[in-house]
Amino acid sequence: MDIFMLPEVSTIFLFITSASLLTIAPGPDNVYVAIRGLAQGWKAGLVAALGLITGLFVHILLAALGLSAVLASSPILFATVKYAGAAYILYVGWQIYKSGPVSLTTDTPASPLWAIYRQTIMMNILNPKVALFFLAFLPQFVDINSEYATHQFVIFGFLFQAVALVIMGGIGLFAGIASARFAAAGSGQNWLPKFAGSMVMLLGAYIPGKDLWSALSEI
Secondary structure (H helix, E strand, C coil), rough: CCCCHCHHHHHHHHHHHHHHHHHHCCCCHHHHHHHHHHHHCHHHHHHHHHHHHHHHHHHHHHHHHHHHHHHHHHHHHHHHHHHHHHHHHHHHHHHHHHCCCCCCCCCCCCCCCCHHHHHHHHHHHCCHHHHHHHHHHHHHCCCCCCCCHHHHHHHHHHHHHHHHHHHHHHHHHHHHHHHHHHHCCCCCCCHHHHHHHHHHHHHHHHHHHHHHHHHHHHH
């Protein structure tokens, strides 16, 4: 790899710092990972984080190819993807809600880890705000005058994935440890899946609910 395609070290350091602060900030992704960890243990939390990070790769690729700009310029396409994502989050929340009591002291989660991984990938892909985030955030660190601008775009995207994986993975692990403590105390096995599923469904309902409230406020 040509060394000249790499960004400046100072730029990389600034990017990692910014990405860390943005990822640590409370948001739907962190909440979802924590909920999965609480509901089904640390493995589910880590797999949920990995699924979200995998979904980021699609947005990084779209942004690097300029396709995210097409999404941003089409209100109909943006709304279609946005509400499809909200509907999918509601579906995932319902699946968690009806999964029933889980023995958090065993290695048998209510939902297979592969299903959790697949669901979280789709949740991230169907979130157009992630595409717009990369479209707005990554160019701040790319040298647009460089012939390797596209390569830098991808490099920064992968760096963001690495930072997000460490932070979200830590959240999933911590939530899983907390859920295990609930189980050891003999509580939480009945209400955790219902609580977690309800919270995920609220995340899904928040997206169209916020838009509906804004529309009514303008009347």
